[in-house]
Amino acid sequence: MELTPEIIQSKLFSMRTQAHKFHLDTRSYAEHQTLSELYSKLGDFADEISEKLMGYQGGKRIGVGKLDELKVYSQDAVNKMVKDGAEFSYSLYEWAGNKKYCDLENIAQSLSGLFAETAYQLTLS
Numbered sequence: 458m459e460l461t462p463e464i465i466q467s468k469l470f471s472m473r474t475q476a477h478k479f480h481l482d483t484r485s486y487a488e489h490q491t492l493s494e495l496y497s498k499l500g501d502f503a504d505e506i507s508e509k510l511m512g513y514q515g516g517k518r519i520g521v522g523k524l525d526e527l528k529v530y531s532q533d534a535v536n537k538m539v540k541d542g543a544e545f546s547y548s549l550y551e552w553a554g555n556k557k558y559c560d561l562e563n564i565a566q567s568l569s570g571l572f573a574e575t576a577y578q579l580t581l582s
Contacts, residue, residue, distance in 0.1 A: 460552040462510045467522025469503035472542055475527055479538065482530035487582035492535070495575050502568050506549075506561065513558045535579065543572040 458464065473496050480492035507519060528534045546569035553561035 460548060462514070462519045463522035465510065465549060465552075466503065466507050466519050467524055468545055469499065469506060470522075471525035472538070472545070473499035473503055475525070475538055478527050479530050479535050483535075485582045488535070488579060491575060491578040491582065494578075495539075495571065498571055502564070502571070506564055506568075509558070509561050509564065513556070513561065536576075539572050539576050539579065543569055543576070546572060 476492050476496035476499055480489055480496055483489050483492065510519060511517060528538070546565050549568065550562050550565035553559075553565055
């Protein structure tokens, strides 16, 4: 799937909401804390990336995208969400590079780091 600003923004919103839902549904305190940090930081990333995209586009606002359906909690679903988030981060990094959106490449690398850290922390629960 070719990324667009609408897909990027809606994916970030979807990941944040999914992480929040899993945070509420887990019975593990350690996982609850890890997912709390993830959804909080994903909200910050969604805001920062959206603002950078609009800046790179000369102030053009981002249209409406489609949000993903929420998944039912399971440990496998949490791990898949984190894996998918890391893959999205890399796709965003490549897309930004092709557009020469240098700062967005940097932010995508940080987003990838967030998912890597989350994957590690989930092994502790």
